Amino acid sequence: MQVLFITGQNQYGVVSHFLDGMREDLESVGVRTDSLSVESEQHIHRDLPQLLPLQEYDQLISFNGMGLHLEQAELSVPQYLKQRPVWVFCVDHPMHILKRIIGLNVILLCVDEEHVSFAQLCGFNARLFPHAIGKQQLANTSMMPLEDKSNEVVFPVSYMDSGSHRQALTPYWSQIGHWVEQSRSVTRFMQFIGVLPIGNRPASLTLNEQILRLCVTVDSYLRAKQREACLHFFAQQNVNLTVIGRNSHCYQSIAPTHQYLNAMDFTDLQQKIAAARYVVHNSPGFERGLHERVIYPLALGTLVLTFETPYVNQTFPQVCLDAKQSSGQISDKEYQQRRKQAHQQIEQQHCWHHQLRKLFTSPTTSPDSNGRTR
Structure with a gap:
């Protein structure tokens, strides 16, 4: 098996530690891994010579939906997406990357159960993929x-x-302020306004760009x-x-x-x-x-x-x-x-290999070309 990781901006080196841990855990069981940073053109040109033709990778994993629209030389991620899904590791709430992934053949890996529910309600195939650490790193x-x-x-x-964010909400405060102040998280707020279901009450408000x-x-x-x-x-x-x-x-x-x-x-x-x-x-x-x-x-x-x-x-x-x-x-x-x-x-x-094993070795979780599970 061969896996390509796609990353972007890497603030403080946190993502590098995630990436290194995942790669070490996969390589320890005989999986070849490569990485491509799309942070800049310089990073892309640095990494491209070491990569296989894209179609030779059994799996692509994109951090936060980076690189999904990349067309570079003979490397076309959109073309790959027509053949098979790409895993997208959402290290934050999926709503922050919706514009990158909407309409694409992706499977979201979410670090929180509520993020999974949100993504599924938006029509995505999503699974729980909690934060972990590399087995070798540990x-x-x-x-x-x-x-x-x-x-x-x-x-x-x-x-x-908090003051500047509160100020940005001023035009809508008379309508939503009481719901905001009752909410402990944005998930609860989206339930209050009807974007997400709550109890037996179904969702009633479309998540358009303004609501997002x-x-x-x-x-x-x-x-x-x-x-x-x-x-x-x-x-x-x-x-x-x-x-x-x-x-x-x-x-x-x-x-x-x-x-x-x-x-x-x-x-x-x-x-x-x-x-x-x-x-x-x-x-x-x-x-x-x-x-x-x-x-x-x-x-x-x-x-x-x-x-x-x-x-x-x-x-x-x-x-x-x-x-x-x-x-x-x-x-x-x-x-x-x-x-x-x-x-x-x-x-x-809580090592990465536990989550990765579920993705790549379990016949009940491997995706077909349409992102469905077998």
Whole structure:
């Protein structure tokens, strides 16, 4: 079997870690893998000489729907799509990439159950494909001895301006404001306005371009509000966070007791996480899914403090501590036991090869030329 991965812009190197883990897991079982970056013309011309003719690849996996319209020399992704579907790994909510994938022969791989439901209601073939880590990447990690760890509580998150997103909603606020403020995620908002079904009530509003733009803005507003609420909560609990992310210093006026650091390369961030006592996880819009902010810290031997993420707590009941129910003050002995348990759980259930095996080796999930399953 031969698989081609297509990627685009790679901020902070996060996608590179996903890609490397997937490729290593596939190659460990004899699958040839290649990658094509469509971030720029220079990247395309750099990668093209190493590629096979496109039709020789048994599977194409596109990150976030990148490269699906690429026509370059003898490489035509649209022509490939006429013969067989392309897997699209949605690392964010599928609504953010609808313009890239609408009308194409694709199968969406979503990191959240609600994202799967949304995609299916939009007419896509979609499957749950939670965040994971490469099996070899996990094997290569070494847990920092507890005595060498700091007492830092790290929160990797970029700044989002709730005020500007709220301002953008002003023309519609009298009609939708009460629904927005009742929603914890954009999925709930789309249910309230009728884009998605809720209970026994079917969908009643078509998701056109205007409604989509509105939902994207609501999503940003709700995420921004939840990040601020998370920062406020830990400040009220006298837990000082080390917040790491793009323009994170802009939160200084909202929660001044925390420390704010600039965004850093994902490799450097992992080192910071490995040395910390805890990593904070709060991710509105991913209420029924996993996130690298959970998987990677646990793989590195750092426990996770969660804020309003019940699905994550149910998935990792012993190693993700609900910040509203736990102070995080556990003994070194218990900490050591929990992080070993976390490492075992990830090794057994949350490596990329578990998800990839389901896609490529199970006869009940392999797609035919129309994207249907056999």
